Amino acid sequence: MTDAPSYGFDTLQIHAGAKPDPATGARQTPIYQSTAYVFRDAEHAAALFNLQEVGFIYSRLTNPTVAVLQERLATLEGGAGAVCCSSGHAAQIMALFPLMGPGCNVVASTRLYGGTVTQFSQTIKRFGWSAKFVDTDDLDAVKAAIDENTRAVFCESIANPGGYVTDIRALADVSDAAGIPLIVDNTSATPYLCNPIAQGASLVVHSTTKYLTGNGTVTGGCVIDSGNFDWSANDKFPSLSEPEPAYHGLKFHETFGPLAYTFHGIAIGLRDLGMTMNPQAAHYTLMGIETLSLRMQRHCENARKVSQWLENDDRVDYVTYAGLPSSPYFERAQACYPKGTGGLFTFAVKGGYEACIKLVDSLEIFSHVANLGDTRSLIIHSASTTHRQLTPDQQEAAGASPNVVRVSIGIEDADDLIRDLDQALAKACG
């Protein structure tokens, strides 16, 4: 199918990038479980290695099943190209890799997935990169944090988990003015609820592990390039604008135009970092995406019902969900995320740490796991698990105070979820 822009989201989530297998007519995208691909002849091989012809060489770089997923995600996000990776965290490194060098920094939102905070504040230092964390609601603070070595601004659309939603347009205006790309982690929103590129973002990253795959089967990630950023407008991105020594002096931007960043990601990023998605994972994720809009509608509807019920319950102190009128981000959510604000939120239990522990141990439908974006409802008590190494101050700043639990509301019957929470709160709060 030609991916005409006139097709709606529900059609594209099933068809974009895919067509019946030319060899067999198989209607579902086959899992091309092959490491290498036979060259037609030596000339064909040379053209592929010179990037003069697009095709398949070796599955660390490209694979036909993964390529379908890349095209589908690029289409759903309105991007020019996409590179799939082995996990969401791999995608974040791959997103920064063409932009950064030793001494460069990224200005990042303080409201990020905990694992990203660790990756950015600790691990990337090994590459000579660094991150400066700022409150992205304070646009002046973002401007002030950007210096001559800043190569990107990084945020999440719907931030995991504190009921926070980003004003992407406002942040994109700041990064545009500074001549650097805005990278948006769109994992919690998915392209169904938010299109960061349409709001001015240059690059989008996903943990496809979560809602895109949708049922907790495989880890994966993706970087999507809008194709809109002018890598040659200043001298900040020599890997894209100047001869790239890692690819015999190829000038990626001049040669590939809007696909420069995507080609760099494959030809150098995947080639040398090897954070490749495997075709089995791509298959599961393609399956998941076929029902993305239906699931997201139900995740949002259930999260609204469950959060409302919790907010009105005496045993609950507060609920942070941007879909509730009581949220400080409710109006922004209505304006920027009109289809809904996803299935994640936190709530505080009056009995504190002990009550939270009893709550997670008493639930029957909810699973106590470190994951989100599953068809099943999930819960985690961050203070005793993912955030237990942090000081009380750090826990509070991360929205992971001892009296707070995070839920990822699934697509079960909302009434059953409410009944489950009711019985577990009864046990937890005596």
Ligand SMILES: *Cc1c(COP(=O)(O)O)cnc(C)c1O
């Ligand atoms: C899970 C997650 C990641 C990391 O993705 P992995 O697939 O677990 O590596 C990054 N950002 C957000 C918002 C996430 O939820």
